[in-house]
Amino acid sequence: MRKEELIRYQLIEAILLWEGRLTARHLMDYFSISRPSAQKSISDYKTLNPNGFTRSQSEKGHVAVTGFEPLFISTDFAHYQHVFGDRALSNDTINCAIELLPVPLRNVTPELVRPILQAIKQRLRLDIGYLSLSSPDFEDRIIQPHSIVFDGFRYHVRGFCEKNQDFRDFVLSRFNGEFAFEGEASHAIEDDRDWQTWLEVVICPDQRLGPKQRQCIEYDYQMSDGKKVIRTRAALLNYLLQRLRVDIYQADAESQQIIIDPECRKTLQAYLNHR
Template sequence: MRWEDIKRYQVIEALLLWEGKLNARQLMDYFETSRPTAQKYISEYKQLNPTGFEFVSQQRAHIANDDFTPQFIDLEFSSYHALFNTQGEHAVTSLVETLPQVHRNISPQLVRPILQAIRYQLRLDIGYISLSSPEFEDRIIQPHSLVFDGTRYHVRAFCEKNQDYRDFVLSRFSGEFAFEGEATFDEAHDTLWQTDVTLVVCPDHRLTELQKKVIAHDYQMTEQKLELKTRAALLKYLLQHLRLDIYQAAAEQQQIVIDPECRKLLAPYIN
């Protein structure tokens, strides 16, 4: 199946799943195409999912059945948002407002040598700047992965200067580089990367029981607990993403905390 077809089916499914109805005008706006072509897209998808929706003449739209099950997207609302966030000028996409994004200093010229070093397992001599060293200095690293923490990208690599695995902010590399032969350390040697941990969060104990139930419902907790699996090397980024790295004075601001027993178990990995 061509990617163009998959994209059309994803848009159709997102509209049916999340808005409950679909008409040709929505596809005409999204794909900037004619009505006959939009109708063709719907007919083609109907052959793949014949019982998932039906045309209701009174509403002049295709309505999703109660048991409509998508085949090309998952059930996360983020899929709907991602599909329509890239087509902001169309009326069909104006239902979700997105805050402006802060773009880091990342370019293909900067990322290319790092990706090559990861893919081909190479030692990389590259300039890097940090808050402790505000001038670029050469670092020889052996990177094995890129990490996105929800805000910025990091490079997980063995640092020959520190003789240990470190995280480097991707936007702080200079882009000037040289390959220094084959890597001798990879992700298999990275103990924290290979260590799986489970973060357990729960409603802040300072909340009332009714407030705790609200938080538990919001985060889809089971028995007022939510388990999140990650690598020990990435735990700090998960805590930052959930805003658990800073303890708020007001329970309504904090909302969720690390389960006390979990905090004891994860203490060696929480800086």
Template sequence: MYKSGITDLRKKMSIQFTYDAIQRFHFIELIIYWEGRLTTNHIQQHFQISRSSASKYIQDYLTFFPNFLIYNSSKKGYEASNKFVSKHGLNDLGTYLKVTQQSMTSHFYNNFTAMVSPLAPIEPSKVSEILNALKHKYRIDVGYASVSSPEFESRIISPHSLVFDGTRWHVRAYCEKNRDFRDFVLTRFNGECVIEGRAEFDQKNDTLWQKILHVSIEPDPRLTPNKARIIALDHQMVEHPSGQYKRVIKTRAALLLYLLKQLRVDSYQANPEAQQIILSPYCLAQLQPYMP
């Protein structure tokens, strides 16, 4: 048993756990998680490699995670064992579609379409220095324009996080003009930046970033029971003993407005079929201090 353990260790050491290896393992887990069956053909098509190389990729995965996959001879492929645990994050369907469509050529994969932000892509020249400040925790002087101040004006900020709200990219930063943490839309920077030393404020100082809220949603009570049940299915709600459907979503207080817009509960619709979901009344009261 000891010799077997040494052999397994040597096998693992012979496989370089590089970025490429992580990408291969991620792809394997995506196929297992979403399709339920992995074959060498999946890997051959995606990575444009030979069958023998594809088999080696699977064996490399099994060397690191020996009990995660089992071969099903009737399906002629691998499937997850009851010990399978994702190591690379798999529960986002969008990630699966994006990764598998990169080089898949079969007709099946041409049947997927993912909506992306309709806004123009961000120019790298406008944000490269912002990204540099995030990486090195710099305090920087930048030019920024807003709806209230349409001309570019100097802002000294200490950025700590990038945020994508589903449509636009923002950077969360401490603003010395407002003496508070604010969200800045990346496209509104002019690209010119002066480093002013090390940042004095970061995530730990951002109270709204650190505060976790629990957002409870439920079907609009004006809907019929059958319609409410369908809406509950759409939003993965749980039926409670009282017969009500609810779901609780965790978010940072700093990101609450973005979540409410995504859920379309930031405004009220006269038509219940258009409204579909509402914030639970008790939840709405708790969220009031964090809403604009």
């Protein structure tokens, strides 16, 4: 299967799964292709998933069957958001119901990322300039990176820092891009204890809320018996808590909404505020 075909099939599935009705116009607008080409892509997909959708005269399009199962995408709504939200920003012909919140631009360029990815893939030591809050000027750091992490707002590089002799997180946009490789890395991802340690974060409604309010929160977060378990690496715990907005205590229960289960917090205490 050619990549072009796969991308078209993914779009077809995203529309059928989340909108329920597909027409050739969707593909024509999205890919700037002709109607015959769009119709052919739909027909080709039909041979791969013959029971996934039917032609509806009343709907004037192809309609997904109940329980439609995609073959090429996940059932996570984030995929639909990615397909349409990002594309709609640069193509005003696409009718999109999703509005993405603008965030401050970060200094993330191909020139900056390439040496880091190369060091990760080839397990190399990387000498690169880094700007930290404690140092107003770029200083050379020799790091041994093993992963790039996106916390929902900015990118981080996880790796061994030879200055601190420990695994640390570095904000990707604070590197200056001037680098040199310094041979093979001596510390691998398997040596990063916090990265290899998995934790279960248990969240529950703020107990200061009333019964009906707690029930609303439980429904919103798909909790079972008043709790939701989220599995994460110990190295990423603080990023998760920030995204859940439970890293700061709110005096107003309705603003807080969810908290970490008290017993769980005792277990997590040893990993909070790790670098």
